[in-house]
Amino acid sequence: MSRYVESVLEVVKNRNAGEPEFHQAVQEVLDSLRPVFSRHPEFEASGLLERIVEPERQIFFRVPWQDDHGKVHVNRGFRVEFNSALGPYKGGIRFHPSVYIGIIKFLGFEQIFKNSLTGLMMGGGKGGSDFDPKGKSDSEIMRFCQSFMNELYRHIGADTDVPAGDIGVGGREVGFMFGQYKKLTGLFTGVLTGKGLDYGGSLVRTEATGYGTVYFCEEMLKKRGTSFEGKTVVVSGSGNVAIYAHEKATQMGAKVVAMSDSNGYIYDKDGIDLNLVKQLKEVERKRIKEYVKEHKNAAYSEGCNGIWSIKCDVALPCATQNELDGAAAKTLIKNGCIAVAEGANMPCTPDAAKAFVDNKVSFGPGKAANAGGVATSGLEMAQNSQRMKWTFEETDLQLHRIMVNIYNSAKEAADEYGTPGNLINGANIAGFMKVARAMMAQGLV
Ligand code: NDP
Numbered sequence: 001m002s003r004y005v006e007s008v009l010e011v012v013k014n015r016n017a018g019e020p021e022f023h024q025a026v027q028e029v030l031d032s033l034r035p036v037f038s039r040h041p042e043f044e045a046s047g048l049l050e051r052i053v054e055p056e057r058q059i060f061f062r063v064p065w066q067d068d069h070g071k072v073h074v075n076r077g078f079r080v081e082f083n084s085a086l087g088p089y090k091g092g093i094r095f096h097p098s099v100y101i102g103i104i105k106f107l108g109f110e111q112i113f114k115n116s117l118t119g120l121m122m123g124g125g126k127g128g129s130d131f132d133p134k135g136k137s138d139s140e141i142m143r144f145c146q147s148f149m150n151e152l153y154r155h156i157g158a159d160t161d162v163p164a165g166d167i168g169v170g171g172r173e174v175g176f177m178f179g180q181y182k183k184l185t186g187l188f189t190g191v192l193t194g195k196g197l198d199y200g201g202s203l204v205r206t207e208a209t210g211y212g213t214v215y216f217c218e219e220m221l222k223k224r225g226t227s228f229e230g231k232t233v234v235v236s237g238s239g240n241v242a243i244y245a246h247e248k249a250t251q252m253g254a255k256v257v258a259m260s261d262s263n264g265y266i267y268d269k270d271g272i273d274l275n276l277v278k279q280l281k282e283v284e285r286k287r288i289k290e291y292v293k294e295h296k297n298a299a300y301s302e303g304c305n306g307i308w309s310i311k312c313d314v315a316l317p318c319a320t321q322n323e324l325d326g327a328a329a330k331t332l333i334k335n336g337c338i339a340v341a342e343g344a345n346m347p348c349t350p351d352a353a354k355a356f357v358d359n360k361v362s363f364g365p366g367k368a369a370n371a372g373g374v375a376t377s378g379l380e381m382a383q384n385s386q387r388m389k390w391t392f393e394e395t396d397l398q399l400h401r402i403m404v405n406i407y408n409s410a411k412e413a414a415d416e417y418g419t420p421g422n423l424i425n426g427a428n429i430a431g432f433m434k435v436a437r438a439m440m441a442q443g444l445v
């Protein structure tokens with residue numbers, strides 16, 4: 001049956017040439033699924049894999065905008081509507097200069113299984129642009145978001161495709177996009193999640209991905225008979241996911257000693273002062289190196305890879321894809337790291353992930369460990385449909401419950417398919433099975 005997986009992988013690589021991140025994401029999922037196809041020959045007979053690796057729809061568009069000096073710029077916009085077997089397409093929008101179709105496809109593909117794991121009714125999608133928000137004024141960001149929405153609006157809707165944030169897209173950008181959507185359509189609906197709290201946003205959505213990653217990691221630590229209490233933690237990144245992973249880990253008794261951005265990392269042996277990081281990153285939009293101006297005992301180093309040489313018990317990569325490679329994994333293992341949970345999407349290279357699994361480091365793959373963000377987006381959609389707003393405590397409780405369920409489903413699937421403790425296989429299989437059953441039931445569409 002493995003022949004089936006090989007033949008589909010070959011098609012994916014040929015048909016999507018020059019998209020290594022997409023190949024990497026597909027390879028990992030398909031490798032995990034090998035034992036599934038020997039138990040379910042009906043999947044091969046109905047061409048299920050061939051269908052699941054091909055997006056239902058890919059949209060490319062021009063995004064022209066003017067900077068504050070009147071100069072015209074043109075960026076490229078993307079929305080990949082990957083799979084709608086479980087619900088409306090759902091997934092974030094990324095603004096970063098590295099964005100191209102291969103990145104959006106890898107993220108959209110991961111999103112299918114992640115959304116399935118949440119247990120909510122959401123299909124998989126992703127969008128973005130090669131626009132670089134760094135150094136842009138609020139007016140430039142607004143004009144860009146409006147232009148982006150001038151095309152995107154015709155493809156999305158509360159019951160068809162519901163975008164949200166990702167790298168470079170947070171509350172400010174979602175607000176501008178929502179405003180333009182409303183202007184163009186006249187509809188006030190839950191078409192985007194991550195909205196402001198005054199106009200349909202959900203409490204806990206801002207915190208959800210980081211908190212969820214820590215809730216997931218807590219389950220992994222429990223399994224080892226321990227907890228976050230007294231642990232030393234390294235968190236990469238200093239954006240939305242990293243900040244709230246730090247916050248929750250600290251609330252649980254850990255000490256976060258390092259954080260980073262794409263220029264470098266800070267190390268503060270006394271524990272990183274999160275209020276200062278929030279001020280620098282969320283309010284002033286400055287670089288992480290500014291931290292050491294206020295905290296003279298802390299050190300700043302250029303380059304982001306060095307962060308993994310800091311001794312820690314738990315590592316939470318929360319920045320970007322392939323930020324933690326095989327060599328970094330070896331160093332973490334040598335330094336006694338016992339758990340790694342991916343707050344970012346695919347931050348560990350395949351050899352890094354393998355090294356963790358082989359060395360019995362508890363490893364939480366992104367599609368499971370960072371599913372709290374999209375899960376809370378699902379809760380925002382539910383609140384919008386009800387025209388209701390839940391309390392922080394209620395929403396956080398639901399998020400926590402969902403993260404524990406995801407951990408249990410991944411663990412059980414790993415046991416059932418003969419690789420106990422391997423949450424990569426478990427998450428891929430558990431996420432896939434629900435999508436597969438829905439696709440089989442819905443016929444050849
Ligand atoms: P933000 O834009 O808020 O923060 C991104 C952080 O990662 C910044 O510190 C940024 O540094 C750093 N970073 C971005 N690109 C690179 C790069 N190429 N090399 C090194 N560092 C980089 O994004 P989020 O926190 O929302 O997203 C972080 C990760 O989490 C992404 O992988 C995203 O897909 C994933 N994720 C996000 C969810 C969400 O709800 N927001 C949900 C699930 C996953 P700098 O400022 O220098 O660019």
Ligand code: 2IT
Nearest residue numbers: 091092164166373374377
């Ligand atoms: O990668 C992700 O899961 C996200 N960026 C969040 C998507 C969402 O729809 O909330």
